[in-house]
Amino acid sequence: MQPSPQSFVLGPVEQPSVERKPRKGDRIVITIDRLDAKGQGVGSVDWPVFGKFPVAVRHAPPGSTLLVEVVRRRSNNVEARRVEWLDKGPKFKEPMCQHYGTCGGCAFQNLQYEHQLVELRRLVTDILNNTQVLGDVEVEPVIGMANPIGYRNKMDFTFGNRRWVNDGEDQSEGQGFALGMHVPFRHDKVLDVKECFIAFPEAQNVVNSAREIAVEMGLEPWNLREHAGLLRYLVLRKGYHSGEVLAYLITSEEAADRIGPFAAALVEAHPEITTLVQGINPLPAGVAIGHEERILHGPGTIHESMGGVKFELSPRSFFQTNTQQAERLVEVVREEVGSDGHKVVYDLYCGTGLLGLAVTPEDGELIGFEREASSVVDARANAARLGMDHATFVEGDVLERLAAGIEGRAKPDVVIVDPPRVGLHPKVLPGIAALAAPKLVYVSCSVKNAARDIVELKARGYRLERVRPLDLFPHTPHVEVVLTLSLDPSHGAPADPESAVSQ
Ligand SMILES: C[S@@+](CC[C@H](N)C(=O)[O-])C[C@H]1O[C@@H](n2cnc3c(N)ncnc32)[C@H](O)[C@@H]1O
Incomplete structure (x- = not known):
């Protein structure tokens, strides 16, 4: 007879004791109800005396029921490995790749794609809710791919x-x-x-x-x-x-x-x-x-x-790895920037200039900041190819170069920030807020780190308007998010950008 979900079964521990917490080697039957930020399936088990706790299992899609063995107990969860599928559930899909499960590349190739998108949206919502960033803004459905294979360039x-x-x-x-x-x-x-x-x-x-x-x-x-x-x-x-x-x-x-x-x-x-x-x-x-x-x-x-801009890429230039979805990303950023009155655009962490060049009007002005010298060279060449005379790319760390880079220039109508995974350096935040751009479009591949930064930006007068996730990396838990913020005019006057940045 198959054990029923969320019951204990005999394993190395003959009778799981109600007097102790689960430990390595215990066998549990678990039904997965969600994915965590690492892409692991998570279900909760009701352990006598100790109550409910989450159990995380790699490569287990929501809706599946499995016999698992505990491999590690942490303070707030238990990690387990699959011993046997009991029911693969309605969202399961046979993985396409012979290396799935060994290779670290795809976390959930065995989850149907439409359910991957649902899970990603829930992950974004949970992270933003847990950091009290979301308020009454609703995370929009994740923009996915029509054919999510062969997408990495x-x-x-x-x-x-x-x-x-x-x-x-x-x-x-x-x-x-x-x-x-x-x-x-x-x-x-x-x-x-x-x-x-x-x-x-x-x-x-x-x-x-x-x-x-x-x-x-x-x-x-x-x-x-x-x-x-x-x-x-x-x-x-x-x-x-x-x-x-x-x-x-x-x-x-x-x-x-x-x-x-x-x-x-x-x-x-x-x-x-x-x-x-x-x-x-x-x-x-x-x-x-x-x-x-x-x-x-x-x-x-x-x-x-991409986005009407032709790029020349050298081996070390940063470029979005999913061309088709990056095109959607450009469209989304363009929509968020809007077409009216946004003449002066600052693009922080601009790489080869993709976002800034795509959204700045011909008669506008663009200032990009980028640390990687070869990307700056590429960005300048891209601007020249486009005939963008009013584009300037400042090479160096945003933290050190923002103040000098904007000296004597027009204030931004919109600031785009697209930092690496770690998000914004805490010392850059006052500088960005002090630019006092009416609109700030924050593009992030780490919702958790973006949420941390948005808490700070909210404290400095910004209001979250919209959250638009995109699936740039199908079959993985990574999700790109475009968060649009607007400056609340009733908030106190911002500090002088130059002094704020150099603090
Ligand atoms: C996520 S990429 C975004 C690139 C660009 N927006 C795009 O879509 O192609 C982040 C970029 O920030 C640059 N970067 C990382 N840390 C930086 C820093 N402290 N100052 C300036 N640029 C930095 C990286 O070299 C990389 O090009």
């Missing part, structure tokens, strides 16, 4: 000398050559990725060829423990509209005699690679960025267009 693949070996495979096969993704929680092991449904379609064949050619030529992959070896990363990037493909190969040294033939063979096998750049990074830290670069094939850049 950029993927980083890692070379490693320790291949992840699946259960049931010959363990001695674990040495040698791997090219793919790090396995979650096992940073010394690399999963040999044979297929990936979220990368742009050509990426998979290029990766499989790169592995074959490197093995044939006897090139050593990076040893993740000893920090030695030649091949470190292969980053593939595609211009969705131009069709151009950039391969960025990171190696520990130049080794032209070995890398030259490797690059030539890869390009010969894949004429779709329009440019190949070698990046040299001898340092132990695992970052897919070269300290020096050599163009081994083609012009060293690719083109992409």
Whole structure:
């Protein structure tokens, strides 16, 4: 007889005692009712004496019922692993990828897409409610993709000398050559990725060829423990509209005699690679960025267009990874900025200028701030290509450059902020508030960090008007959010921007 949901079953603990909390090895039957911010399924169990507590299970979609085993108890929840499906539930979908469950890339490929969007909306709502940011504003439905596969225009693949070996495979096969993704929680092991449904379609064949050619030529992959070896990363990037493909190969040294033939063979096998750049990074830290670069094939850049703007991308330029959804993002930001009277736009954390260039009218003025020098170069070239004479891009940390960058310039009608995941530095917040822009459009890939910043902006006179989430990363718990704020004119006069920023 199958155990009924939320009852205890016999496991390593013969009779779960009512006198103690659950512990490692206990087996529980659980019905999943939601996803958490990590994309894990969560259900709650009513444990005698201790009452209800949440149980989180990886790769368990809402609506499913499972027999699980406790692997860890934390102060506020229990983490468990699936032992057996009891009922996959009505929202379950067979995952498409052979690596699902091992690769850390997709958290919930086994949840039907329309339910992923519902869950993401609920996650955004919960986070904004918990931080008291939302008030009576309703989070709008998540803007999803019509066909949520092959959407990533950029993927980083890692070379490693320790291949992840699946259960049931010959363990001695674990040495040698791997090219793919790090396995979650096992940073010394690399999963040999044979297929990936979220990368742009050509990426998979290029990766499989790169592995074959490197093995044939006897090139050593990076040893993740000893920090030695030649091949470190292969980053593939595609211009969705131009069709151009950039391969960025990171190696520990130049080794032209070995890398030259490797690059030539890869390009010969894949004429779709329009440019190949070698990046040299001898340092132990695992970052897919070269300290020096050599163009081994083609012009060293690719083109992409978005929101009517044509972009030239070098290997290190930041660019939104989901072109189709980034186009929707541009549309949403454009709608939020509005068309009337917004002549002076400040774009903080502007990257290659995507948002600012797309929303600033021809006769308007744009000031962008960006730390990464190569993105600033690209942003200036993009503005020049568009004939945007009144665009200025200030290179450097927003924290240090905001005050100087705006000196003598017109005050903004609208400020766009699109910071990295960590959100805004606390010292930047007074500076942004002091710009006193009537409208502020905050674009974020971390609702939690955006919520923290919005609490501060609200305290400085801003009011949340609208929350519009977009799914830029289908099958993952990451969600992009556009939060529109307006300055409440009844709030006290803001501090002088220049002094506020330099405080
Ligand atoms: C999320 S991206 C947004 C880029 C751009 N809005 C777009 O959509 O393409 C964040 C950008 O902020 C830049 N950045 C990160 N920290 C910064 C800082 N302290 N000052 C200036 N720019 C920074 C990064 O280099 C990156 O280009």
